[in-house]
Amino acid sequence: TDPALIRNFCIIAHIDHGKSTLADRMLQLTGVVEDRQMRAQYLDRMDIERERGITIKSQAVRLPFTAADDVSYVLNLIDTPGHVDFSYEVSRSLAACEGAVLLVDAAQGIEAQTLANLYMALENDLAIIPVLNKIDLPAAQPEKYAAELAGIIGCDPSDVLRVSAKTGVGVEDLLNEIVAKIPPPVGDADAPARAMIFDSVYDTYRGVVTYVRVVDGRLGTRERIQMMSSRATHEMLEIGVSSPEPTKVDSLGVGEVGYLITGVKDVRQSRVGDTVTSAAKPAADILSGYRDPKPMVFSGLYPIEGTDYPVLRDALEKLQLNDAALVFEPETSAALGFGFRCGFLGLLHLEITRDRLEREFNLDLISTAPNVVYQVRMEDGVEHTVTNPSEFPEGKIAEVREPVVRATLLSPSDYVGQIMELCQGRRGSLQGMDYLSEDRVEMRYTLPLAEIVFDFFDQLKSRTKGYASLDYEPSGEQVADLVKVDILLQGEMVDAFSAIVHKENAYSYGLEMTKKLRELIPRQQFEVPIQAAVGARVIARENIRAIRKDVLSKCYGGDISRKRKLLEKQKEGKKRMKMVGRVEVPQEAFISALSTE
Numbered sequence: 001t002d003p004a005l006i007r008n009f010c011i012i013a014h015i016d017h018g019k020s021t022l023a024d025r026m027l028q029l030t031g032v033v034e035d036r037q038m039r040a041q042y043l044d045r046m047d048i049e050r051e052r053g054i055t056i057k058s059q060a061v062r063l064p065f066t067a068a069d070d071v072s073y074v075l076n077l078i079d080t081p082g083h084v085d086f087s088y089e090v091s092r093s094l095a096a097c098e099g100a101v102l103l104v105d106a107a108q109g110i111e112a113q114t115l116a117n118l119y120m121a122l123e124n125d126l127a128i129i130p131v132l133n134k135i136d137l138p139a140a141q142p143e144k145y146a147a148e149l150a151g152i153i154g155c156d157p158s159d160v161l162r163v164s165a166k167t168g169v170g171v172e173d174l175l176n177e178i179v180a181k182i183p184p185p186v187g188d189a190d191a192p193a194r195a196m197i198f199d200s201v202y203d204t205y206r207g208v209v210t211y212v213r214v215v216d217g218r219l220g221t222r223e224r225i226q227m228m229s230s231r232a233t234h235e236m237l238e239i240g241v242s243s244p245e246p247t248k249v250d251s252l253g254v255g256e257v258g259y260l261i262t263g264v265k266d267v268r269q270s271r272v273g274d275t276v277t278s279a280a281k282p283a284a285d286i287l288s289g290y291r292d293p294k295p296m297v298f299s300g301l302y303p304i305e306g307t308d309y310p311v312l313r314d315a316l317e318k319l320q321l322n323d324a325a326l327v328f329e330p331e332t333s334a335a336l337g338f339g340f341r342c343g344f345l346g347l348l349h350l351e352i353t354r355d356r357l358e359r360e361f362n363l364d365l366i367s368t369a370p371n372v373v374y375q376v377r378m379e380d381g382v383e384h385t386v387t388n389p390s391e392f393p394e395g396k397i398a399e400v401r402e403p404v405v406r407a408t409l410l411s412p413s414d415y416v417g418q419i420m421e422l423c424q425g426r427r428g429s430l431q432g433m434d435y436l437s438e439d440r441v442e443m444r445y446t447l448p449l450a451e452i453v454f455d456f457f458d459q460l461k462s463r464t465k466g467y468a469s470l471d472y473e474p475s476g477e478q479v480a481d482l483v484k485v486d487i488l489l490q491g492e493m494v495d496a497f498s499a500i501v502h503k504e505n506a507y508s509y510g511l512e513m514t515k516k517l518r519e520l521i522p523r524q525q526f527e528v529p530i531q532a533a534v535g536a537r538v539i540a541r542e543n544i545r546a547i548r549k550d551v552l553s554k555c556y557g558g559d560i561s562r563k564r565k566l567l568e569k570q571k572e573g574k575k576r577m578k579m580v581g582r583v584e585v586p587q588e589a590f591i592s593a594l595s596t597e
């Protein structure tokens with residue numbers, strides 16, 4: 001296709017503002033999906049995505065469109081993922097486009113996440129088409145929100161399009177606007193091929209499917225390709241476009257969007273952001289923006305049934321085929337047995353992964369409280385990277401650094417006080433505040449990631465009746481007064497409960513955990529102290545009183561078979577007990593102590 005006739009665009013929208021519905025209408029309007037094949041949300045593939053109503057993996061679809069000028073164009077719609085954990089993927093899918101449709105619910109107005117993605121699009125020099133959706137709703141306030149959008153992007157309120165993705169009103173006008181306002185791609189057709197990977201998906205039948213946007217030159221079926229970040233070369237098995245079913249083509253040229261199927265076996269060999277070139281005639285420079293996905297949040301995952309350990313390992317390996325950001329390594333815990341320490345992009349990524357493990361692989365899992373990655377510098381200059389609190393180094397520590405994020409919060413102005421209180425309580429510092437309209441405020445904070453990882457989002461929602469929205473991005477690290485709190489049973493440390501907390505919160509964490517465990521652990525034949533300690537200093541203590549437990553005393557008189565049965569039973573019960581020093585703890589106690597977090 002002549003690049004002049006191509007338009008590459010994405011839709012930036014908050015969850016539920018109607019992105020999938022709009023995409024469906026575009027598929028229908030351009031005739032690529034016949035009405036009777038149309039099922040809601042054609043582009044969302046995974047069940048979990050559908051259930052949670054979020055799009056995790058970006059997809060691309062090619063839409064042939066005859067515009068108002070009677071010329072046939074090719075519109076490539078690149079679907080961006082919609083959650084903060086995946087902001088790196090968002091930035092790559094934006095980089096594959098020349099323009100973005102900024103889609104906002106006409107009854108809700110813009111949300112923090114959308115705003116963050118809009119800023120990212122503006123940084124990438126994308127043409128922005130502001131659109132209000134759901135104008136059919138009685139609660140729609142198009143005038144109000146058109147003025148708000150116009151204020152944010154600096155256009156006239158009359159430039160804001162109004163559509164209903166549900167009824168289809170205004171969608172054709174929007175397609176014409178895309179043709180008119182979004183510039184066609186430019187690239188050097190004679191240069192060595194360069195294509196950017198904006199998505200990479202593992203498919204059971206086809207192997208890894210790599211979605212690319214060609215920047216320069218041409219990629220053809222009969223050549224080997226090279227991944228520029230690793231220099232690894234692969235055989236090219238198929239090139240195609242999604243329209244929306246995969247359709248083979250001979251080659252892809254400047255500005256075109258499509259998929260490649262190569263000999264690549266897992267997505268880590270074909271990473272989002274990397275540049276694909278021809279192995280025979282490689283380009284000199286990689287396209288800018290490639291970054292290794294970096295896990296930010298770690299948690300230990302353990303099978304509840306110890307015998308499931310190999311199943312869990314296989315399952316993690318399978319998920320990794322499709323998830324370049326998932327990392328894991330074996331770990332042993334005195335309390336929980338054999339498991340894996342896993343690294344995730346964020347909390348949602350953790351939740352989704354855990355969900356899939358339980359659902360698709362039929363596993364029952366217990367996960368330890370999520371923690372961020374700490375850097376510890378010792379007085380002798382040695383640096384440690386701590387991904388598991390129980391591995392926090394002993395000895396003379398010079399400083400501890402923790403990751404911080406830049407957070408954007410959007411809220412009705414009534415809740416400013418509550419939000420400030422929440423952020424201050426989480427060691428946040430206010431960086432700025434702007435009124436988007438009379439009654440809506442944008443607040444910018446820097447916050448320790450560790451403070452967001454716990455129940456920040458839930459707290460924010462409950463304090464603002466669900467009206468506030470949050471977006472954040474990594475913003476380096478800071479030195480902080482952090483300590484490790486250990487929980488000890490009869491003087492033995494229980495690794496799964498160690499936590500790294502701010503000095504001021506150490507006491508309350510210690511108190512809470514010792515109380516919880518006293519209730520959960522049954523009495524033993526001797527007294528068991530439960531202590532919380534920072535280093536050698538005990539900061540909280542509870543006691544489990546002793547009982548005299550002797551099952552055999554009941555069989556006084558000596559029915560031998562009954563006696564044996566009781567002994568058997570006791571042995572069986574012991575199997576599900578974990579020994580911490582001399583103390584027997586039912587695994588259940590650990591599980592409930594961790595899950596009520």
Ligand code: GTP
Nearest residue numbers: 015016017018019020021053054082134164165166
């Ligand atoms: P994610 O894919 O989860 O990001 O959500 P989304 O933004 O794609 O939203 P989706 O298309 O799933 O729409 C969310 C809800 O809004 C659905 O119940 C849609 O039926 C409804 N909806 C979408 N567009 C319109 C519209 O124009 N009018 C009305 N009344 N409802 C709409």
